Amino acid sequence: MSDAYVFVKGNAAEISLPDGATVNVKVKTNSSSPQTVKLTSKDGEVDQVFTGSGERNAVAGQTTITGQRQIFATFEYSAADGQASPGKLNSGGPYEIGTYNLMVIVGENGDDADYNDAILEFSWHTPKK
Template sequence: MSDKAYAYVNGNNAEIYLPPGITAAVKVRTNSHLTQKVALTRNDGTVDHVFSGTGEHNTQIGTATVEGGESVLAATFEYSSDDGAFKPSRLNSGGPYEIGTYNLLVIVAENGDDADYNDAILEFSWYTPRA
């Protein structure tokens, strides 16, 4: 695999690859009164993390760490509508952004009540090892 991070979004799913030799901090935040759910799964189907919650003003609903280069991760984004059923969100992504040795990869979700793409935010951040 490449040593370049990427995120590819399709529907309510994102494919994420992080470079080998890094440990990435994962943060999940929400800006919605509807419950947001983000599940991180390895390519072997193992669900590593499920983050769920609600709140405005960048409410943090979870943190974790993941090792880069081990496998491609999948992130599935859903939100709970007023009837309690989970439905797929729409996604967009940005990065990876490299600022010196700091790196940031962001995937954002929209549940359709507006168009600001901040209803759920999944961030991966890490430092590039010095050679």
């Protein structure tokens, strides 16, 4: 198991990734309200903003991060009046399935409590031992 973890507080998450890993990042939505997920790193190397809306795991964006150890994410959604509001977060993982690893952070905007309005996925492979 890698030393990856997620710590969530409010609408923010601290994400630790394995040293030197190439990590696939995908943001999906399941809400008609626009969702925004911002990713930043301490050194400024990662500075991504994903915004989207839609149902059925609509992809709001994806990228690859290589070699980053620590990433920070914030989740917001736009209410009917257009104001940005903080989402509520939950997380899971990392899950190790053979050489595949998955870590997920999910956001809820308060309209249905299903924690799938914004989904941030990190996935990577570890070498076989």
